[in-house]
Amino acid sequence: MKRTAVALSAAALLLPLSACGGSAEAGSGSTVTVTVGYQSKTINTVTAGTLLRSLGYFEQQLNSLHDGHTYKVDWQDYATGAPITAQMTAGKIDIGSMGDFPLLLNAARGKQLGRPTHLVSVTGYNLRGGLNTVVTTPGSQLASLKDLKGRKISTSIGSAADGTLVRALQRAGIDPDKDISKLNQQPAVGASALSSGSVDALSQFVAWPGLLVFQSRAKALYDGAQLNLPTFHGVTAREDFTHRHPVVLEAFLKAQAEATDYLNAHPVTAAEKVARATGLPAEVVYLYNGAHGIATFDPAVRPQLVSALKQDVSVLKAAKLTGDIDVDSFVDDQYVKKALGASYAKRLTAPPAPAAGEVWAKGSDKTVSFKSARELLTYVARHQAGIRAAYAPDAITGTLWFADKALWVADGKQLLPFVTPATAQAYLTAHGGARTVSYREALERAS
Structure with a gap:
């Protein structure tokens, strides 16, 4: 597709859509409607969308303000970030969540139309780009x-x-x-x-x-x-909204942090909740959002992610989807710093969960983790009738994948999983004597 056509397609996605919503101007004792745009099936935004909504934490935070106002939350679900941006720049969505490239388009569109927006927190990320x-x-x-x-x-x-x-x-x-x-x-x-x-x-x-x-x-x-480049999803908020209602944004970010802590403490239960709300299989949700899933969840705006966002600008410019974007002015972490308090600095440096294989047994609300793929396969081989899902990280990239859908390589006593033919071939090329095996053979070798 030619660049001109691409640009026109992207612009079409960003055209304002007709909808109700947007925050009400708040006088004393008035009702303030907070409109939140989210993507239910983009499941590494769940701490600012699907999971947060199901837990009711945002509403609870708003009810605890006791500032003389009545708050109502209008949740609006979209398939991608582009229509959320269109609604934000039309003044009809106050807070939205989307991926890194759409966030940049959100920044550019907001500035162009005189309704600037800001990146205020992060939902899920992967420092290598595995999302x-x-x-x-x-x-x-x-x-x-x-x-x-x-x-x-x-x-x-x-x-x-x-x-x-x-x-x-x-x-x-x-x-x-x-x-x-x-x-x-x-x-x-x-x-x-x-x-x-x-x-x-x-x-x-x-x-x-x-x-x-x-x-x-x-x-x-x-x-x-x-x-090996970070990718992430984050939360963006309209500047005029945050200036009028800073306590509302702070309440949202506190609620997002609560939802994040819930997901990290109860990953299986959280996956089941998201599955019920979206219709996605819980096994798929867990692949991304699990204890060792592809996505790591934390609201902190990490420097690595901001750096990656700056690198993304050149890709969008080359495709003629946007011009220059001042990423530093778009990023505004003052509200999330205030919401998280003393824990913010610790979150900025906390390492993601290490890659590890996991088995989810039928009827269980917990998973079993394994340090090696061979140990995982041994367990699966002995309990095949009771396995709901088994996950194994790519031996090169660390990306978690379904064990029965992975490509397996035998290298001596080692049994190694890979997500793609390319990573498997890279290993085979570097290790003479290694060979590919079927999943069934890998299970037999492990047992």
Whole structure:
């Protein structure tokens, strides 16, 4: 797709939509409606959306203000970040959550229309980029990104997944503007296009790749963590809203921190809650949001993430989706610092949970963790009838994946999982004598 068409498509996504909402001007004793835009199925935003809503923490925080106002929360669910931005710049959404690339478009659009917005907190992140994945059909002969030359690829223009695709293709020596045919599609449309064979690959953000692989409708071709560049989702708020209602934003961020702590303390229960609210399989939610999931949740605005955001600007500029963006002025962590208090500094430096395999037994609200893939396989082999899901981290990137959907390599006594053919092949090339084995053979070897 030519750059002009791409720019027009992205602009169309950002056109204001008609909807009710927005915050009411608050006089003493008035009712203030706070409109929150979220993406229920973009499940590493759940601490500012789906999970937060189901727990009721924001409403509880607002009720505790006792400032003479009555507060009402209007939750609005969207498939992507673009319509949230459109509603924010129309003054109809006060607080929204979206991915890193949409956040930049949010910043640019807000400034352009005289309704500036600010990044005020982070929801889920992955420091290597593992939240985005390129998948193909289960029977596809495509084995690497280089095989995509001349092919049709579905993605959502201006999304984090599109950013991953562009960067990955460039690293593979493929011009994303000339060497492929890129279709700008909503995630659900792209998933259908992949299944019907009208596209050769799909590049999307969480939870679509994991969902399609779990349903045996796709297999992973490229793990975003191969880029080794941070990707994240965050919370953006309208400047005029935060100036009028700073205590409301602080209440939201306190509630988000509570939801984050709940998710980290009760990952299985949280996954079940999100699954019920979204219709997604709980096993897929847990892949991303679990104790050792692909996403790490914390509201702190880490310097690594701000640095990554600055690097993302050049990708959007090259695609003519935006001009220069002053990231430093867009980031405003004063409210989350106040909301989190003394814990903020500690959160900034807390390391993500180490990669580890996990097994989720049927009927259990807890998982069992394993230090090695072989230990995980041994456990699965002995308890196959009672296993709900088993997860194993890629031996190179650390990206968690479904054990039965991973590619397995035997190297002496070691049994190693990989998300994609590329990472498996990289290991095989570096380790003479290693060979690929089926999941069944891996289980037999472990038992």
